[in-house]
Amino acid sequence: MARVRKSPAAGGPVGAASAATPLQIPIPFATPATPATPATPVGPEGPPTAATPATAASQRLWFCIYLPNLPLEACGAGKNALAVVEDQQGVHRVRLVNAAAGEAGVMAGQSANAALALLPDLQLEERDTLREQQVLESLAAWLEQFSSFVSIAGNNVLLLEVAGSLRLFGGLPSLRQQVSAGLEQQGFAASLAIAPTPLSATWLARGGRRACIRAPENLVSMLRPLPLHCLDWPAAISEALVGVGANNVGDCLRLPRQGFARRFGVKRLLELDRALGRLPDPRASWRAPERFCADYEMTEEQSDQGLLLAACRELLESHEQFLLVRQLGTQRINFSFFHLKAPATKLALGCTQADRSAKRWSDLLNIRFERLSLPEPVIAVRLQGGHTQALQTSSGHLSFSGRGQTTQRHSMTQLAERLAARLGMQSVNGVTSLAEHRPQHAWCSRNLLSTKVSEALSFVRRGLKRPLWMLPEPTLLHVEQGYPLHLGRLTLVDGPERLETGWWDDDGIARDYYTAVNPRGMRLWVFRNRNPSAAWYLHGLFG
């Protein structure tokens, strides 16, 4: 009889107990009992605080980092006056200013023109949310040293779960000091707060309170004086709350739950419950993208190129395997060759399209390796993969036509990469033409490795004569008895074509272009400036 073990479902009292603790979530809708107690306040005095969520929350400690000036800091603010502007209903308005601009009277909310009128050499930067996100992610990656659980909440808030990190970092004050010193060193103005729930930590940080609450029972008293703007609720709700006389969190907690939910939405009530730890508030953990790093240790000092390349190839193959199982590719790979005495020799490889193929990387490596001078024999090789990104893969053709060579023709970027790897990026170019009358501005170089390919339009009329060869700069021609000379006296055979344009910048021209022939049969494109005593210049050759 001592072994009577009732299953909880069979026991009547268990169900009764759960009825005694009112459900916190669906308050206004499924509450048959509440009409009897209509004025249950939102706050802790009201419905009994469930014991279980509170203890669960007490196991956690959330460290919130709020970055109010992130838009400014993401621009890489220097000493100069700087303001971040944002497009608000068609008007550029100042969103944030740095200290130098603030001293001159530039304030948030001013229009960009007003700010410029106050401070003519004010630097205006358009707000770049993408960049902010990148900065936030790099900060999150940095914060991973303090906690295994980093979360990005919203566009300027970072959350760390630090309960597990306290012993390692020597207690809360020391941890807080390390984080704050690190942020300051990186140039971020941050407001820090520590609380048992993520939402309360966020609110406290937003309120600028240097709060550090470890015990859940202290939470309510700390949250009460917080003004409503710290909650980051929509303006309409905040105004409505002020309308009913609720100016801070404490006032909200005193309002009846049901009425609060009906007037301001269940979502807000749930937020209050989560902040107080009455409801669980799960957060998504953020992880820095994985990188590959592997070493290959030589059994002895090695200077043979073939063996070193074989070692590199082996590393590249394991790199490929690493990326393959994650369906990723990378655009950069760094090799380090370690020597016994000399500092390590570095070799960085890059390609335009993310790739993981060991063969392609080792092709690039071969080209670079030929020219690499190693000061000493190598004892170890390290491969570090760059930032990984999802790989765009394409299926191969199933060719029925039997024209096997066509598949090879897609490899222009590969060729350009190979050439650029040996000759340097600036030596491999494409060209495109521009809509411009001035001959020297009618074209520009195009980076072949950029993915953007714009169709070049033809701007020059067919009738106009343009030479196939252009000199980088016009060369001055000597003149003999009024005739220009270039390997003999020039005869003008066509022209003039008058080009007089470009007055809007400093490079305006007023020239008469002619086609000339010299005794050796060369056809040249020459011009003279539009004034009587002007000299003759050679600008191109009709190749």
Next chain:
Amino acid sequence: MSQESLNKLLENPRVWRGRNSTHTKTGLSTGYKKLDRHLPGGGWPQQSLTEILVEQYGIGELQLLMPALARLSVDDPLTPYAEPGWIAWVAPPFQPYPPALQQQGINLSRLLIVRPKDDGEILWSAEQALSSGTCAAVLLWPERLDDQSSRRLQLAAEKGRSWAVAFRPLSARHEPSAAALRIEVQARQQGTCIDVFKSRGGRPVTLHSIFSS
């Protein structure tokens, strides 16, 4: 009697007759009828090296290639490629001027301009471009091109099914070369004159005022 012995000689299998052997291979039309008539295959020899010898630039040496290059750089059902090929310019002496190239009908988005620093790099780049299978034509301006290098270019052109065009000075005329076609471009009073002095499977010929027809 002489006719008889000549026929006898020609029947000998050891006698190689150039004219017939390469007629099967079609050339890339130069765009100039006069020149097409005198080149074996009716045009520029594909998948091989062509040498163009000039005393100085600016006498129509590029104009000679333009119709063929324009055909290569745009989609053309007649060319045996699925998509238009690239045209690589390795170490051009001046800047190829894009508006003029467009006037000639060349698709600028298919142009690759490579500026290597020394002669070794010029040949390396040209070989890479030729053998990659990406470039329909590779124009190069080497400082020197010995017999061995020309052979390498020839092999690379065959491998990548590309057309190599090397521009060289007149002094190169008496140097040996593996090029399939060697021509000299001269500027004359009556117009540009072309001297075909080596043509694999064809015969040497001199053509006057090529652009006028």
